[in-house]
Amino acid sequence: MSSPTNPQPYVKGVLEQNRRMLARTITLIESVLPEHQALARTILDQLLPHTGKSIRLGITGVPGVGKSTFIESFGMMLVEKGLQVAVLAVDPSSQISGGSVMADKTRMERLSVEKAAFIRPSPSGGTLGGVARKTRETMLVCEAAGYDVLIIETLGVGQSEIRVASMVDFFLVLMLAGAGDELQGIKKGILEMADAIAINKADGGNVENAKRAAKAYETALGLLNPSSPTWKAPVLICSALAMAGIEDIWDMVLDHKERLERTGELEEKRKKQALNWMWSLVDDGLKERFYESPSIKKLLNNITREVETGVTAPTDAAFALLSLFDDRT
Numbered sequence: 001m002s003s004p005t006n007p008q009p010y011v012k013g014v015l016e017q018n019r020r021m022l023a024r025t026i027t028l029i030e031s032v033l034p035e036h037q038a039l040a041r042t043i044l045d046q047l048l049p050h051t052g053k054s055i056r057l058g059i060t061g062v063p064g065v066g067k068s069t070f071i072e073s074f075g076m077m078l079v080e081k082g083l084q085v086a087v088l089a090v091d092p093s094s095q096i097s098g099g100s101v102m103a104d105k106t107r108m109e110r111l112s113v114e115k116a117a118f119i120r121p122s123p124s125g126g127t128l129g130g131v132a133r134k135t136r137e138t139m140l141v142c143e144a145a146g147y148d149v150l151i152i153e154t155l156g157v158g159q160s161e162i163r164v165a166s167m168v169d170f171f172l173v174l175m176l177a178g179a180g181d182e183l184q185g186i187k188k189g190i191l192e193m194a195d196a197i198a199i200n201k202a203d204g205g206n207v208e209n210a211k212r213a214a215k216a217y218e219t220a221l222g223l224l225n226p227s228s229p230t231w232k233a234p235v236l237i238c239s240a241l242a243m244a245g246i247e248d249i250w251d252m253v254l255d256h257k258e259r260l261e262r263t264g265e266l267e268e269k270r271k272k273q274a275l276n277w278m279w280s281l282v283d284d285g286l287k288e289r290f291y292e293s294p295s296i297k298k299l300l301n302n303i304t305r306e307v308e309t310g311v312t313a314p315t316d317a318a319f320a321l322l323s324l325f326d327d328r329t
Contacts, residue, residue, distance in 0.1 A: 004028070005035075007043045014047060017145045019118070026120060029137045044137060047144035052270070054143045055257060058164040061174030062189070066200050068107040070174060070240035071151055075111045077246050078149055086118040086142040087111070089153045090135050118147065120313045136167050136277060165193040166276060169266060170253050177206060177213035177237075185242065191217075192224055194233050195256060198249055203239035210237040230259045257267050276325040295324045 010028065027175075029040045061067050075085045081229055088106070111117045115250020120138060139150050152159050154160040165171045173194040191197075202210030214235045226232050235253060238245030260266035290296060303321060306312035312320075 003166065004039060007039060007046060010039075011042045011046045014043075014141055014145050015050060022118070022141065024143050025141055025245040026138050029141065030134050035181060040137070044140060044273075047141060051143040053139045054137065054147055055149045056152065056170070057253060058152045058154070058168035058171040059174065060161045060164065060171075061200070065174045065176050066240055067153060067174060070198075070200055070238075070246075071109040071153060072111045073243055073246055074249070075117055075151065076114070077107070077243070077250065079111070079114050079116045082116075083148040084116045084118075084146060085111075085114075085149045085151065086139075086145075086147040087120070087141070087151045087153060088135050088138055089121045090164055096145065118142065118145075122137060133281065161190055161193065166239040166273060169257055169260070169269065170195045172249070172253075174200050175213065175217065176201060177209040192227070193221060194221075195227075195231065196233050196249070196252055197221070197235045198245070199235070200235045200240055202237035203242045203244065207237070213237075228260065228265060230263050230265065231256055289319075292323050293325055296321060299324065 010021060010025045014025055025040075025043060028036050029045070031037065031040070057070060059067060061070075071087060072312050075087060078085050108119060112119050135152065139152065142150055150168075152164050154164050173190060173191050173196070174198055177199050199210040199213050199215075199217075214237055217235045221235065236245060236248055236252065238249060240246065257266065260269070300321070303312065303317045307314055307317045
């Protein structure tokens with residue numbers, strides 16, 4: 001990629017929903033080159049006034065739950081309603097595999113060919129924090145381009161769910177039924193983050209299993225304090241394959257949006273997310289500068305070996321490294 005300097009073609013292209021320029025802008029955001037990062041910041045600053053109007057929906061789920069099928073069915077339903085949909089994936093494994101645009105598109109063959117839909121995988125940022133940071137910025141670009149619904153999909157588990165929940169308005173957790181112990185394999189933290197749980201693959205002979213699982217999750221959620229005073233996370237059942245219950249989930253998302261807008265919670269939530277994003281960028285930046293410091297690089301291997309062999313206490317080593325960094329600054 002060349003080193004562009006003028007932000008205006010990117011800003012104009014995004015606002016006009018020129019898909020080619022939208023893709024180029026996201027590629028610029030994903031670049032690790034300092035000059036590209038500086039230009040991306042300028043572009044984002046100019047696009048920021050055009051953001052904030054989309055519904056930001058995060059979706060996660062246990063392995064085998066059918067996230068891709070669900071998102072495709074959900075996205076197709078939204079497109080048929082005349083809405084424009086962007087699907088962004090946060091994939092921690094992409095730092096190993098490098099990610100693949102084609103892999104994401106072949107998972108959603110019908111949705112990927114819709115003119116009103118845009119599918120983009122996360123970049124291989126080397127760290128989950130880097131991936132999530134680029135996804136946030138890509139999310140804002142898609143909002144400025146006029147997409148009505150942004151779906152942020154987690155392809156990994158654990159920390160990626162926390163990252164995604166911190167950037168969306170509504171966090172949906174997809175679960176399976178019929179595995180015997182429905183509550184196995186899901187952490188309390190994920191339940192606490194969920195704005196709703198949907199039991200997928202509730203079709204054929206699995207409908208009754210799905211209903212029993214829904215009761216189990218309702219009981220579990222009843223033991224937790226809701227994150228919002230105006231919203232208690234519901235449990236629904238659906239079949240993405242049969243397109244059953246998909247409309248109900250969309251109606252629930254709209255109900256959640258209306259309630260939180262009415263009380264001002266949605267605005268406050270987004271303000272808090274923006275501040276948290278700022279501080280996470282500060283944390284990431286400090287960490288990057290720490291490891292790039294010549295004085296740190298010079299002594300890090302020796303200090304690491306001393307800690308490993310018990311010559312130096314971890315507390316003393318950390319203090320020494322931070323003192324070196326302080327001297328540099």
